[in-house]
Amino acid sequence: MNQTIEKATVLFAGDSGDGMQLTGFQFSNTSALHGNDLSTFPDFPAEIRAPIGTVAGVSGFKINFGSVEINTPGGKVDTLVAMNAAALVKFQIDLKSNGMIIANINGFDKRNLRLAGLDESRDLLSEARDAGFHVVEIEITKLTREALKDSGLSTKEQDRSKNMFTLGLVYWLYNREIEPSLLFLKEKFKSKPDLLMANTKVLKTGYHFGETIELFSNRYTVNKASLPAGSYRNIAGNEAIAIGLISAAAKAHLDLFYAGYPITPASDILHELANRKNYGVRSFQAEDEIAAIGAAVGASFAGSLAVTASSGPGIALKTEALGLAFMLETPLVVINVQRGGPSTGLPTKTEQSDLLQAIYGRNGEAPIPVIATRSPKDCFAVAFEACRIAIEHMTPVILLSDGYIANGSEPWRFPKASDLAAIHPNYAKMNEAYLPYERDARLVRSWAIPGTAGHEYRLGGLEKEDRTGNVSYEPENHQKMVLTRAAKVNEIAHHIPPQEIDCGPETGDVLIVGWGSTYGAIRTAVLNMNKQGISVAHLHIRYLFPFPMNLEKHLRNFKTVIIPELNNGQLVKIIREKFLINAIPLNKIKGLPFLSIEIEDAVKEQLKG
């Protein structure tokens, strides 16, 4: 029976070596091309090759896709693909009460049970069936080997294709086309015809298996979503940041310089930009985090759009140089793809715990604009905006993303290059005497570039005299310069869009204020509660420092302000301090994003009061 449903959540899970990330990524791309709205969430271990078959070694990829608006990778899962016992152990808890488990029973033998830390006598799948789940047992490993028995490939090589069987099977189950993945395989294995043949064959075998074997009582159709008209692509957060940076450089007529040091989950930005040399991008893998930001400061001095990215520990190392960039008043974009902290923390898990570091974490009085992206596709606009502020206001800017956004993906209605606004560097006027710290009405100094005769100037980290930039230890001058630099950054609030309510009423009982990657979960919760007639609105802050001028007005239009954050209460501290409002924190610090239901429950609890 073919059943049409609004949305579905599928979780592909297996051992780190089972290729589940690739499987999930293929399923997402195909669903995006199919016209669904979607959101994805990869969840993989920090270890490159965690011990095989163990729960610690399980790699998962979750996708929520639908014909309706999708804002999160979903809550409970409809279909869990479990390639081994450990995968089921880890993710069974995430299944809906009547959810489906597609189990590769070759991954549930005694050895796999033992590796998953279970007694060898357990029959996990019977237990799951007894618990009310719909269990579909398939010998995926065996069927893959069967399909490839004449391929000439070794058993090990054959087994590597078993994820394609899974992909084909789930394509069939959800009525997807397999062509996009066939094209992908053709590209990926263009120089390895035997692997191309094997993967293609197994993908088709999986699909046909679904068709011929009557294991599934239902087949599902998820129709196209009614997204606004336009051109779309599927995009992940780090990729969108890279494209935003390249676009901003083009619109400012500046060369792009990117320096980074490998760190999870920011490295993909470096990879992406290293592969864009034909866009004039110079990427530099530095010897350490400090060198990366140092080189970026040098590139900024050279007259380029300079960018560096890292995650919490790396940002900590960059702090001193960030202070220098602030003192030099030179354009620089510093991206923090946050992960669980403190210290090395949870490298592959998500968190929002670097907000206070971003806003306050420097020696001396060094306010730096901070803006945050809320979703994978939003990364493009926010990266572009970070560059605009840095260049037009001659300041370093911190962009906050996180691991959830960096690796997650969703459809993006991409703009035309010609629709992007120009960015205007504040160049020093040629043939005029140059005073490096003379300011315009926005308190912005002008930018003189080496190579311009008559503009030779020296600057540095020592306190400088107003206008001339000469070293100065004068007490009055220091106070004046500290206040002037602060006023300059505060002035940016007049050059950003006003804060808007994302959804829900303009005034009412409850306002949920979020920032960053909690966007989707909060929006889903609020839309759902609005349907239930609850007076709740959602406001999401992009500009965290300085705040939009009208933010306070919105906050005062509601009886209660709740601030959900994936930290121990950081934005809530700032809001309470700045506006003397009794904002209520809602904190989750598990390395995982909020589920919309968690936010819904908290609001209802609050209203019960």
Added chain:
Amino acid sequence: MEIADLLKPKDFATDQDVRWCPGCGDYSILKQVQSIMPDLGVPRENIVFISGIGCSSRFPYYMNTFGMHSIHGRAAAIASGLKMMRKDLSVWIITGDGDSLSIGGNHLIHLLRRNLNVNILLFNNEIYGLTKGQFSPTSELGKTTKSSPWGTIDHPFNPAALALGADASFFARGLDLDTKGLRDILLRAHAHKGTSLVEIYQNCNVFNDGAFAPYSNKSTRQRSTLLLEEGKPLLYGEDANKEALYIKDMKVYSAPLESIDAEDLWIHDSKDAMKAHLLSRLFDPYTEDSLPRPFGVFYQEDRLVYEEEMDKQLHTSIQSKGIGDLDSLLQGRNHWTI
């Protein structure tokens, strides 16, 4: 170029008061640097001085070029980013023994191996001057300072060996008071394509006075210093009493000049890496019978220059893929229209 030709050393001085202690070796180095500037043939606006933190790092304020007095140890990293984006600029890094061999050690060795075309002037005074007299990574073992009242137990760096170990493509040693020698070295450092590391022995007359006296005092310098001259034998000592260096079984010996066959003389060849390594090991503390300390250009090698390779990759990429089109980047490989 014409304008640069007309400039005088004083055109490279700024209106800022020079604030080093009276008698500091930095004055002499500043003077030599200002004096060679007109000879480089580089317009003033295309010259950039980048420094870190320390006494020497005040240097950029006194040069009427573009300049940045940055943060401790990071000048090499900052200059690297600058040079990658602007290979047209003549970039000079001003640093000290604490700045580049202690807090900035990592950036120094990585700059040397990458070989960007920049010049590093490392003012080595074997002491922390700006913080008032703690031992530095080049202070001699056992040195008593405020932070080492019982004498240091830190084995000092040998900057020449460190540089060559990091595959520096140019290493030279100069002395603040040897104005002629310094001038020659600076010009050769500028002419070298790649990272030129110039270690300059600089006397801190307040906290480490006389650290290099054996190499500057009239009474000892002929005996204690070895002037490296291209294509010439390595000789030292008084004119009447010349000693010559020679190599035997990969070890360095000295003997009276007249006692050595001409073909056994060590002829200085700055392209010879093995000999440069041996020169770098002539590093024993000065005594009356120690081998002399070499001054001049130890080593110079032409090898790939980082920012040029970076440019080549850029151009190759453009040749093979075409100049990047923003719209095709925005739309990606797979897109659809609603």
